Amino acid sequence: MKEGEQDGTLGPAASDLLQTILKGTASETGEPFFRALVENLCRALGTQGAWVTEYMPQHRLLRALAFRLGENWVADYEHPIDGTPCEIAVKTGRLVHYPDRVFELFPREANLRRMGAVSYMGVPLIDLDGSVLGHLAVMDHKPMPANPESVTVFEIFAGRAAAELRRLRAEREVREREAELGSLVESAMDAIVQLDAGLRVVRLNPAAERTFALAAGSGHGTPIGALLEGDDARRLEALARELEASSGERSRWIAGGLTGRLGSGGTFPAEATISAFDAAGGTQFTLILRNVDERHQAERRIRSLTEETEYLRTELRELGRPGEIAGRSESLAQVLRDLREVAPTDTTVLIVGETGTGKELFARALHMASNRRDKPLVKVNCAAIPATLIESEFFGHERGAFTGATSKRDGRFALADGGTLFLDEVGELPIELQGKLLRVLQEGEFEPVGSSRTRKVDVRVIAATNRDLARSIAEGQFREDLFYRLSVFPISLPPLRERGDDIVLLAEEFARQFSVRMNRRIEPLTAPMAARLKAYPWPGNVRELQNVIERAVITARDGRLNLDRALPALTGTAAETPSPTPADAGGSAVLTIEDFSRLERENLLRALERTDWQIAGESGAARLLGMAPSTLTSRMKTLGLRRQG
Numbered sequence: 001m002k003e004g005e006q007d008g009t010l011g012p013a014a015s016d017l018l019q020t021i022l023k024g025t026a027s028e029t030g031e032p033f034f035r036a037l038v039e040n041l042c043r044a045l046g047t048q049g050a051w052v053t054e055y056m057p058q059h060r061l062l063r064a065l066a067f068r069l070g071e072n073w074v075a076d077y078e079h080p081i082d083g084t085p086c087e088i089a090v091k092t093g094r095l096v097h098y099p100d101r102v103f104e105l106f107p108r109e110a111n112l113r114r115m116g117a118v119s120y121m122g123v124p125l126i127d128l129d130g131s132v133l134g135h136l137a138v139m140d141h142k143p144m145p146a147n148p149e150s151v152t153v154f155e156i157f158a159g160r161a162a163a164e165l166r167r168l169r170a171e172r173e174v175r176e177r178e179a180e181l182g183s184l185v186e187s188a189m190d191a192i193v194q195l196d197a198g199l200r201v202v203r204l205n206p207a208a209e210r211t212f213a214l215a216a217g218s219g220h221g222t223p224i225g226a227l228l229e230g231d232d233a234r235r236l237e238a239l240a241r242e243l244e245a246s247s248g249e250r251s252r253w254i255a256g257g258l259t260g261r262l263g264s265g266g267t268f269p270a271e272a273t274i275s276a277f278d279a280a281g282g283t284q285f286t287l288i289l290r291n292v293d294e295r296h297q298a299e300r301r302i303r304s305l306t307e308e309t310e311y312l313r314t315e316l317r318e319l320g321r322p323g324e325i326a327g328r329s330e331s332l333a334q335v336l337r338d339l340r341e342v343a344p345t346d347t348t349v350l351i352v353g354e355t356g357t358g359k360e361l362f363a364r365a366l367h368m369a370s371n372r373r374d375k376p377l378v379k380v381n382c383a384a385i386p387a388t389l390i391e392s393e394f395f396g397h398e399r400g401a402f403t404g405a406t407s408k409r410d411g412r413f414a415l416a417d418g419g420t421l422f423l424d425e426v427g428e429l430p431i432e433l434q435g436k437l438l439r440v441l442q443e444g445e446f447e448p449v450g451s452s453r454t455r456k457v458d459v460r461v462i463a464a465t466n467r468d469l470a471r472s473i474a475e476g477q478f479r480e481d482l483f484y485r486l487s488v489f490p491i492s493l494p495p496l497r498e499r500g501d502d503i504v505l506l507a508e509e510f511a512r513q514f515s516v517r518m519n520r521r522i523e524p525l526t527a528p529m530a531a532r533l534k535a536y537p538w539p540g541n542v543r544e545l546q547n548v549i550e551r552a553v554i555t556a557r558d559g560r561l562n563l564d565r566a567l568p569a570l571t572g573t574a575a576e577t578p579s580p581t582p583a584d585a586g587g588s589a590v591l592t593i594e595d596f597s598r599l600e601r602e603n604l605l606r607a608l609e610r611t612d613w614q615i616a617g618e619s620g621a622a623r624l625l626g627m628a629p630s631t632l633t634s635r636m637k638t639l640g641l642r643r644q645g
Contacts, residue, residue, distance in 0.1 A: 030164075350488075427466075427478060434479045498635075522560075600635070
């Protein structure tokens with residue numbers, strides 16, 4: 001190990017420091033976590049002050065989540081980053097340390113001088129996509145010498161602070177969605193009445209209070225018999241008990257309607273539905289009074305928001321990072337042209353490509369470029385759902401429809417109503433379900449499992465597969481009519497090996513992302529590195545390239561990507577290197593891009609001559625080379641290989 005390098009382990013002092021901060025923050029979450037972190041950082045590092053802030057990039061502003069200076073907390077602190085050491089940390093995405101005389105380095109930063117700052121250390125809080133979420137910093141009235149162990153601990157807790165800030169943002173989005181659901185109920189034009197097990201009023205929305213002419217808040221605890229005519233009250237109670245005892249039916253349209261009583265005297269006719277749902281105190285009921293025209297729209301909107309909130313919770317727990325489509329190759333440009341043309345329509349799209357080519361990424365791009373971008377993009381991995389549950393996953397189920405169906409649940413088609421449904425690995429769909437999927441695509445309707453009620457939906461379908469569906473059709477594993485219905489507009493994604501310089505572009509972008517995430521300095525790719533990456537066949541496509549670059553960054557030495565450690569060895573004749581020339585004696589030969597192209601051309605030519613220039617088939621050159629015939633044809637065109645004579 002070279003002098004100054006760290007082996008990744010912490011010494012006793014740093015371990016004690018880590019334990020001090022862990023004990024001080026382990027029991028906290030949310031904003032109390034940030035206060036505990038700041039307080040314990042000051043105590044553990046012996047600094048005069050510390051703060052953690054959220055970054056507002058549109059205003060180039062840092063807003064404090066917790067700021068401690070001496071024995072005092074600084075409330076409502078906001079500060080522009082321009083001209084501050086914080087700006088350096090945010091701009092570079094790396095830890096910044098000024099051990100002494102920081103106010104002389106930043107003379108225009110009045111806050112530093114006012115606080116008496118002599119030293120400063122700060123680090124950005126990085127999101128999963130490499131963007132800056134916020135900033136964690138400490139300052140002191142005395143010099144703060146470099147201490148590798150303290151820096152390591154500081155970065156560890158910057159990572160914890162970033163994770164907590166991501167979680168807070170996710171929770172905030174869920175709360176906003178739940179508030180939207182509550183606002184929908186409160187602002188609905190229909191009267192919504194929640195009833196307990198004894199059919200007493202638990203909640204009236206404002207429309208219900210207006211409908212029954214009741215003062216705000218006066219209806220709580222009122223028996224339903226006080227709001228309905230006697231016969232209707234008894235009929236409603238009988239319906240409620242039937243629903244409560246039913247193992248399947250949980251809601252009912254009240255035939256003939258109801259007659260309600262006004263608090264000011266008099267009656268009014270109403271059309272209504274009653275629904276039962278399970279709550280902590282037992283079964284409760286929702287009575288919705290409305291006109292026929294408005295009934296379906298309000299009920300569908302309430303249910304959609306509830307299910308969408310649940311789906312959002314799942315998505316937020318995963319906290320996946322969306323990628324970007326990068327590249328300038330002609331094959332990719334053609335895909336993007338196709339995408340732009342079909343995105344504004346509601347046409348069904350079938351994305352075909354090898355594993356790892358980014359089919360989900362292109363599906364997301366299609367959705368975001370469509371007129372449905374403000375509605376959900378719901379994803380279904382057809383290969384990841386057990387065959388016994390996939391129909392319920394698609395179409396939903398009624399309570400008691402099968403063992404384990406303890407409550408009614410909407411499926412993915414209902415959840416995607418108005419938006420887009422992405423069917424990944426559609427070639428794995430069981431043959432017995434393919435007919436039902438075809439019906440939804442053609443008619444826009446389905447029946448939930450255990451229900452005879454037909455439901456209509458407006459969903460745009462994007463499907464994807466890495467299978468040869470033509471072969472699956474021939475083998476009786478895929479319906480031909482479903483194939484033609486899915487492939488109205490097919491898009492074929494090129495494998496990475498056919499994208500030329502895009503390989504280098506993507507590698508550079510992945511290297512940048514991983515270097516930021518790991519806080520490492522990585523030099524640009526050299527020409528030999530680029531040649532090695534382009535010569536590799538990439539059976540795992542973009543996903544494999546991403547993994548290779550991550551390994552290369554992890555094992556990098558002196559800022560240079562370690563492709564020797566990260567890149568799988570090339571095999572076959574195309575990867576053989578010539579014997580070193582005398583000029584190379586005593587060292588490894590370095591191949592240029594031209595060398596790699598020459599070797600590939602010679603290997604392809606050898607295979608073509610051996611098979612008498614037959615490309616496809618059992619005895620073709622493509623099979624001999626272990627590649628698809630279309631790939632071989634593309635490489636022949638690129639390398640200028642033509643049969644002479």
